Amino acid sequence: MTTAQKELIKATxxxxxxxxxxxxxxxxxxxxxxxxxxxxxxxxxNQGNGKQQLSLALAVLAYAEHIEDPSVLVSAVTKIGHKHVSLDIRPEHYAIVGQHLLASIKEVLGEGATDELIAAWAAAYQQLADLMTGLEKSLYSEAATKEGGWTGWRPFIVKQKVKESEEITSFYLYPSDGGKVADFLPGQYISVRLFLPELNLIQPRQYSLSSAPNGSYYRISVKRESGAGDEPDGMISNRLHDAVQEGDVLEVAPPAGDFTLDTAKQTPVVFISGGVGQTPLLSMLEYLASTESNREIVWVHGCRNRRVHAFNEPITTLEARHGRLQKHIFYDSLDEDMAVEGYYEGVVELDRLKEQALLQDADYYVCGPAPFIRKQFEDLAAMGVSREAIHYEEFGPANLVLS
Structure with a gap:
């Protein structure tokens, strides 16, 4: 891009x-x-609720703001690249998107969309497309060359369907070809796609892998998304709960995602989750347990009540077996028989745990709804935890920016 073109981009x-x-x-x-x-x-x-439109608007704005040095966006670009690979986005898709993006700039800006401005945005978009396709080529190659790896979509059989709570059900997915499955980094997700007759469309969704890597199967633990107000019921989550049965076949893309446990470290870890946000953290926890890690672990989880709380018993068993794991559970309301150590009434408040959750040299992994993540991030920062030690994952289109 020329200097003049970059100035035109910044002017927008x-x-x-x-x-x-x-x-x-x-x-x-x-x-x-x-x-x-x-x-x-x-x-x-996400098209219907406007989340995808907002996410793209924020991404385009960030790119324009940093057009002089797009390298500062490497974290965001990496996250998007992983999402694209999980959806089998290929280079040819970029040409289609670029065509419609430039046409939209012309149509929305009208007379303000000069030939020079459109040429500048065409150059900027091509620069970004080259960056993204290069990154994604590397990710596709890595996925394909792993033992048990593949690219695109692969059929998996639902061999077990296990109800974990009133809202969350686990699906154990095995390759229909009888082969192995690629290992993954604890915290990663897979994409699953289903045909929805009511839309006459195939629809993909990403679900965190909720178990440790094992070479044989993938486990996803899906919350039934019940709509409220203007939010409709989750189309795929409800179909998985209601229509998909053991023996059915789902199409699955290989593991992806950059919200992962640093397995090389031996320092303490603190896992902080809200609701179904515990699923990627559960994979991290199970990995540490399966590798007999000696790292100190704190598990902090919040949800409405014990009826919607999934995986409490397995984690209690792990706590008893693993000498360096302690858990703290927050419920909106406690039943009368739950006035015991480790259970708290109300939302997750880290300052109630004080030194029990603030461990020297620890890494903090946070996952849950966006407001939950923001609160925990701000609380940790107020307690003196450095930004670099806080890692978070927002489910859905990335609209949350914390610093």
Missing amino acids: VPILREHGVALTTHFYSRMFKHNPELKNVFNMG
Whole structure:
């Protein structure tokens, strides 16, 4: 890109801040009109609730703000690259997206979209596309060359379906070809896709792997997403709960994701989760247990009550067996028989645990709804924990920026 083109991109920053969502909303509408086959690639639930439009608007804004040095966005770019690989996004998709993005800029800005501005954004987009496809090529190669690895979609059989709580059910997925499955880093996820007759579309969703790597199967633990207000029921989660049975076949993409346990460290770890956000942390915990790690571990989990609380018994068993694991459970309301050590009434408040949760040289892994993550991040920072020691994962389109 030329210096003049970069200046043109930076000049659009105020417009993107004010009208970015309008631009991305127009973009998606245009793209799905002209390329309806891409509805099978994108999460149409996130299209309906506006989360994907907001996520893309924030990404485009961040790219424009850092056009002089896109390398500062490496963390965000890596996260997006993993998501693309989990959805089998290929280089040819970038050409389609670029075509509709440039056309949308023209149509939304009208006379303000000069030939020079469109040329600048074309160069900027190509620069980003080259960066992304290079990263994704490397991730695809890594996925394909692992023992038991593959790229694209592979059929898996649901051999076990286990109800873990009133809301969460686990699915044990084995390759239908009888082969091995690729190992993964604790904390990663897989994509699962199903045909939805009511939409006449194939729809993909990402679910964290909730067990330690084992070479034989993948386990996902899915919360039934019940709608409230303007939010509809989860299309895929409800179908998994209600319609998918043992023996059924699901299409699965290889493990991906950069929210992972640093397995090389021997320092303490603190896992902090809200609701179904415990699933990637459970994989990390099971990995530490299966490798007989001697690391000090603190498990902090919050949910509404014991009826919706999944995996409490297995973690209690681990706590009894693992000499350096302690757990702390927060419920919105405690039953009368739960006034025992380790259970607390109310939302997760780390300052109630004090030194029990603040361990020297520890890494903190946080996962749950966006407001939950923000609160725990801010509380940890207020307690003197460095930003570098706090790792978090937001389910769904990335709209949360913490610093």
